[in-house]
Each structure stands twice: as structure tokens, then as C-alpha cells.
Amino acid sequence: MGQLGETLAPALDAGLVALVFQAGPFFCALPLDEVIETMRPLPTRPLAGTPPYVRGLTILRGEPSPVIDVTRLLTGVTSEIDRYVAVRAGRGPVACATGPVLGVRTVRASPPEGPSTLFTGASRSLVAAVGTLGTEPLLVLRSIRTVPDEVWEAAAREHTTGVPA
Numbered sequence: 657m658g659q660l661g662e663t664l665a666p667a668l669d670a671g672l673v674a675l676v677f678q679a680g681p682f683f684c685a686l687p688l689d690e691v692i693e694t695m696r697p698l699p700t701r702p703l704a705g706t707p708p709y710v711r712g713l714t715i716l717r718g719e720p721s722p723v724i725d726v727t728r729l730l731t732g733v734t735s736e737i738d739r740y741v742a743v744r745a746g747r748g749p750v751a752c753a754t755g756p757v758l759g760v761r762t763v764r765a766s767p768p769e770g771p772s773t774l775f776t777g778a779s780r781s782l783v784a785a786v787g788t789l790g791t792e793p794l795l796v797l798r799s800i801r802t803v804p805d806e807v808w809e810a811a812a813r814e815h816t817t818g819v820p821a
Contacts, residue, residue, distance in 0.1 A: 678756050685795070697739065697753065711725050739753075765787025
């Protein structure tokens with residue numbers, strides 16, 4: 657399963673402290689140590705030539721940052737954006753466009769062995785574990801690392817030149 661799965665497995669058995677939010681029809685959780693902050697949606701500039709789940713670029717604390725539509729990443733469709741959740745990822749912070757944030761909770765989940773056949777493409781690389789929130793499924797997400805290189809390059813260009821990508 658790789659290092660991330662091996663790292664998460666003991667934490668998930670004991671309960672993982674995570675930020676829980678909605679993304680369209682799903683309840684999702686991100687490990688709290690990956691979350692920087694939550695905020696109202698910020699102005700976002702569209703970025704041509706990127707995957708449909710990349711909403712564009714926004715400015716987080718003075719730095720151009722990619723915005724990922726989590727619902728679109730997981731389901732292929734968009735839904736209303738209620739919050740941005742800034743997370744640590746790869747080359748810098750990423751703003752995750754989500755539905756309502758439900759708060760910090762300890763979640764219990766296990767790697768998606770049985771239902772893993774349902775996950776393909778980006779969603780399979782994104783879902784670390786599956787649990788429940790009451791009677792609803794809860795997807796524990798891996799760190800957001802699905803930002804293509806061309807998006808990071810555009811963000812860097814905007815930061816160094818001040819010209820929108």
C-alpha cells in the first residue's frame with residue numbers, strides 16, 4: 657500500500673484527529689496536521705489548460721495557490737462551495753474548495769479494501785481510508801497531491817512576475 661497507508665493505519669485504528677467537511681454528497685476528513693486554516697472562499701482566477709477539478713489560483717497569505725474543487729475531484733461534478741480549506745501539499749499550500757466544514761473530530765476508518773474497487777483514477781489516489789459519520793460514509797483523504805505540475809508552474813509565474821497566469 658505504500659508509506660502513507662502504513663503511516664495512517666495505526667493512527668486510524670486508534671482514531672485520527674481530522675477536519676471533517678462535506679464535498680457534495682460525501683463527508684470527508686483531512687488529517688488535522690495537514691490543515692493550515694479554513695476560510696470563506698477567496699477570489700479565484702480560472703486557469704486554462706488544467707484538469708476540470710482545478711478551479712484556478714487564489715492568493716493565500718500573499719502566495720498564489722492552486723484551488724482544488726474536492727467535490728469535482730471525487731465525483732466529476734461541481735457543487736456549491738462554502739469554504740476553502742488550506743492544506744500543506746507538495747510544493748506549497750493548496751486551497752481545497754469544499755462544502756460546509758463540520759469541525760474537528762476523531763475519526764475511525766480503515767483502508768478501503770472492500771470498496772476500493774469503487775475508487776478509480778484521482779479518487780483512488782486521494783482516498784486513504786473509509787469510515788462512517790453516524791450512518792453516512794466518511795472518506796479520509798490523503799494529502800492533496802493531485803495538483804499537476806503546470807498549475808504549480810503557473811502559480812510560480814504569477815508570484816515572480818505579478819502577471820496572472
